[in-house]
Amino acid sequence: GESVGLHLPTLSVQEGDNSIINCAYSNSASDYFIWYKQESGKGPQFIIDIRSNMDKRQGQRVTVLLNKTVKHLSLQIAATQPGDSAVYFCAENKGSNYKLTFGKGTLLTVNP
Amino acid sequence: DAGVIQSPRHEVTEMGQEVTLRCKPISGHDYLFWYRQTMMRGLELLIYFNNNVPIDDSGMPEDRFSAKMPNASFSTLKIQPSEPRDSAVYFCASRQGGGTGELFFGEGSRLTVL
Numbered sequence: 710g711e712s713v714g715l716h717l718p719t720l721s722v723q724e725g726d727n728s729i730i731n732c733a734y735s736n737s738a739s740d741y742f743i744w745y746k747q748e749s750g751k752g753p754q755f756i757i758d759i760r761s762n763m764d765k766r767q768g769q770r771v772t773v774l775l776n777k778t779v780k781h782l783s784l785q786i787a788a789t790q791p792g793d794s795a796v797y798f799c800a801e802n803k804g805s806n807y808k809l810t811f812g813k814g815t816l817l818t819v820n821p
Numbered sequence: 822d823a824g825v826i827q828s829p830r831h832e833v834t835e836m837g838q839e840v841t842l843r844c845k846p847i848s849g850h851d852y853l854f855w856y857r858q859t860m861m862r863g864l865e866l867l868i869y870f871n872n873n874v875p876i877d878d879s880g881m882p883e884d885r886f887s888a889k890m891p892n893a894s895f896s897t898l899k900i901q902p903s904e905p906r907d908s909a910v911y912f913c914a915s916r917q918g919g920g921t922g923e924l925f926f927g928e929g930s931r932l933t934v935l
Contacts, residue, residue, distance in 0.1 A: 743923070752825075752912050752926030753864070798864065807852055807916075808877065809924065811864040 721818045728789045730815045732782040732799035739801040743809065744773060744784045748795045756784070756797075786817075794819045825927035827913050833933045839901040842930045844913030845894055854924060855888055855898050856912040864912070870896065871918070903934045 722728050734742070740761040745753035757768045759775050759782075766773050772785040782799050796816050800809040826845040834840055846853045854869040868878040873890045881888070885904070890896040900907055910931050914924040 750928075752914070752928050753924075754926070755923045758923065807854075807869065807871075808866055810866075813863045 718813070719816045719818070721820060722789050724789060724791060724819055724821050726789055728784075728786040728793070728817060728819075730784045730786075730797050730817065732784075732812055734780050734782060734799070734801050736801060736803060736810075737777075737780065739803045741802040742773070742775060742782050743800045743802070744771075744782075745798045745800060745811075746793075746795045747798065747814070753798060789817075789819050791819045791821060793817060825913055825915055825925055827911075827927035827930050829930055830928065831931045831933075833935065834903055835935050836904055837902045838934075839899065840903045840907075840932060840934075842898040842911050842913075842932070844896045844898070844927060846896070846913070846915030847925055848894065849917065850915035850925070851893070851918050852916045853890060853896050854914040854916075855896070856914060856926075858910045858912060858929070859908075867898070900932075903932075905934045908932055908934050 743758040744756040746756050747753045757771050757773050759766045759773045764775050770787045774783045784797060786793055794817055796814040798811050798814045800811045802809050825847055828843045832840060851872050855867040856864050857867055858864045865880055867880040868888045869876055870890045873893060886900055888898045898911060910929040912926050912929045914926045916924050
């Protein structure tokens with residue numbers, strides 16, 4: 710069936726370290742993936758996306774890696790800052806039906 | 822642009838009462854989505870509209886839930902009658918058609934049904 714799940718529900722890192730948040734998906738037909746950040750009391754905010762014809766995409770301090778062989782998605786945050794503390798969701802989309810399926814989320818805590 | 826605007830931000834009501842949540846999407850966006858977020862089930866898509874027309878309401882849990890979009894700048898999600906299990910944060914999101922799937926979310930409406 711279609712599902713998006715996360716390996717780690719919580720992640721605690723030291724300020725300045727790199728963070729890696731993982732996500733597994735089961736729908737091999739999914740062709741578009743997005744990472745969202747949700748701070749406490751706010752709505753999810755778009756971070757970065759990647760299409761299935763790519764295996765890596767970089768943004769500002771963030772990199773998304775896609776491994777279609779094992780249906781795995783990861784978000785790497787370089788030089789993690791306290792402002793990065795939030796819940797991070799991966800989401801998948803199949804085709805152009807505009808329906809995003811979200812994972813349960815990983816709570817990232819950055820320690821000063 | 823002010824972003825997606827939702828109201829109320831917080832609502833506390835008693836079981837059996839009618840609840841109406843409101844959303845103003847970003848101007849120019851022709852897709853509008855209603856999501857529900859709970860600790861147990863995460864973010865669930867309830868319904869989405871394209872050009873004010875409901876496209877997929879398969880996520881609407883029961884007949885007690887209904888959503889409308891009378892025009893491009895306004896949508897409502899109504900629960901009647903409300904039940905304690907409806908307690909959640911309800912998010913509205915909007916996007917433009919085509920291109921990436923980036924959704925712009927509102928701040929959410931936190932509903933508590935006693």
